[in-house]
């Protein structure tokens with residue numbers, strides 16, 4: 186017995202020693218590898234930081250270029266001077282009838298007023314060069330002022346009339362007065378006239394309300410983004426109203442009700458493929474189906490919304506299905522175990538938990554739709570539309586397309602307006618993303 | 633699983649070996665006959681025949697993966713929601729086949745409640761958790777009725793004292809043991825005839841376990857209870873009858889005292905004495 190015990194003892198001691206030796210060897214090996222592990226971790230972190238710095242600097246460059254190019258678009262220079270309003274020109278009968286007042290020759294009156302500032306100008310050519318200073322909308326500015334204040338007829342009125350965009354650019358320093366005359370759009374005389382007006386304090390800078398209250402125009406000084414903004418809102422509203430319910434219903438059906446078979450697999454694969462289809466293809470589809478087959482009106486936000494619905498549906502469906510899948514099965518079992526019907530389980534428990542994810546997907550889809558231009562070009566939303574659309578069937582354009590159109594214009598004034606429109610579009614997108622974050626937080630706060 | 637299918641079938645156990653079966657319907661609340669369950673091609677249960685008597689606690693014991701949960705879930709048709717799960721044979725609740733086409737699962741699950749292994753309160757308030765069942769089944773005519781049901785259910789689950797001044801707090805904010813008792817309160821709020829419990833104490837400390845065992849004993853007066861457990865002591869403490877499962881077979885089912893003092897089958901004996909499992 187004793188010998189057995191002894192051998193057992195020595196054996197266990199040996200084992201213990203071997204284990205000890207093995208352990209110190211393991212510790213050595215671990216130690217040897219540690220430096221390498223930490224180094225690779227540091228390297229990995231450095232790559233991450235580098236990537237973030239790169240991304241941020243690109244973002245910063247983007248913002249700096251856009252803002253530096255576009256911030257001047259938010260104010261505008263106008264001529265502010267006295268205009269004589271002889272009663273016999275405006276209202277010969279003295280009726281003060283607004284119709285009569287509206288039809289007077291205001292163009293002549295502003296031109297006379299400008300001419301009065303420069304009596305030395307008299308040749309036809311010189312007068313043409315002088316009058317180029319006035320915007321096409323200048324007579325309307327005067328007309329509005331007179332209609333607002335008919336009492337001034339017979340005397341003079343101090344009125345602010347729009348400058349032509351080239352002179353606005355000159356005032357903002359975008360046209361360099363020191364360049365030789367053949368290298369800029371304005372002649373030396375024109376520059377001299379304008380500078381003398383500036384010295385007389387007749388050039389006034391003010392907030393560019395036209396940019397936010399007008400539709401598009403060929404004249405940069407009266408071109409605005411309101412038409413495009415309203416068009417975008419109609420398009421996004423149509424898209425949201427169609428794609429959210431359809432997308433959520435599809436996701437719920439596919440995820441919760443559909444049998445798992447070849448056919449539903451096929452549908453799933455196709456939805457994933459659709460998400461990757463270039464957006465312009467949806468535009469072609471819309472052109473063929475909505476315009477040519479159903480005969481819907483061209484350039485209408487309704488059709489734009491339909492096309493963008495097709496485009497955003499896959500995104501919303503995929504996001505919604507992921508959100509539904511992430512609802513823990515234990516919650517489903519709890520509801521079913523209590524005797525809830527499938528629909529009750531979905532409506533009472535699954536949907537509320539999946540809602541934040543669905544909303545996030547939807548808002549990302551809407552942001553995509555808001556920034557989309559290619560498919561809308563296909564259905565004619567690239568038309569030049571001056572009027573602000575009143576409904577989803579009126580011809581309209583959208584912000585990205587407006588940016589595309591303006592970016593195509595050579596005038597310096599359109600360059601700054603392009604940047605301004607981009608800023609507005611980005612503001613909308615930032616707002617929508619903030620809304621997504623807020624909604625998610627809000628719905629998640631229900632623990 | 634290393635055991636090959638042939639090894640599984642080599643354990644020869646007659647379906648009703650060594651214990652008397654109450655003939656179908658006679659005094660049994662639930663009577664299962666020839667129940668086979670398949671997950672896809674894999675058979676999880678073979679020829680189960682088992683009677684569950686009313687106002688008794690029946691315990692299911694057996695090694696992990698032997699099919700206890702599977703059988704429990706057959707009893708309120710929770711297996712219906714698992715893709716590829718197929719059940720054959722008959723399970724009668726009060727002499728009515730619950731797998732019959734005419735049977736409505738919603739109604740069935742209102743009669744047979746379930747408490748799961750992991751506490752799974754809804755992410756809603758404590759009140760809403762308990763009120764949900766009565767509300768969807770229309771058991772309360774008005775708000776006072778509902779309040780009453782919630783109060784008594786929480787009371788009987790032994791939770792009322794701890795939560796009565798925070799009924800509007802989230803149920804998920806309770807401790808594990810409180811959550812499990814909340815789930816029990818939620819199950820009894822619908823006033824089911826049978827309560828199925830799948831390892832209700834596996835995540836709980838001894839004190840919470842003792843509370844729930846006490847509760848089970850009390851609930852026995854009004855309900856029929858089936859409980860799956862890995863603890864021999866628990867089975868011995870709370871149950872009147874015990875069924876021992878092994879590799880998809882029901883090896884033995886008898887009075888708990890019999891099973892623990894005088895097991896008829898050597899597999900049972902091996903398991904309860906801890907020689908395998």
Ligand SMILES: Nc1ncnc2c1ncn2[C@@H]1O[C@H](COP(=O)(O)OP(=O)(O)OP(=O)(O)O)[C@@H](O)[C@H]1O
Pocket residue numbers: 671676694695696697698699700701702703714
């Ligand atoms: N959803 C499923 N799909 C496929 N096989 C399953 C599924 N659920 C269970 N099984 C299999 O059925 C057999 C029985 O499983 P079950 O969950 O009933 O075991 P159990 O006795 O409850 O085990 P435990 O004590 O570990 O909970 C196991 O072999 C398991 O792998």
Ligand SMILES: [Mg+2]
Pocket residue numbers: 700701702830
């Ligand atoms: Mg189990």
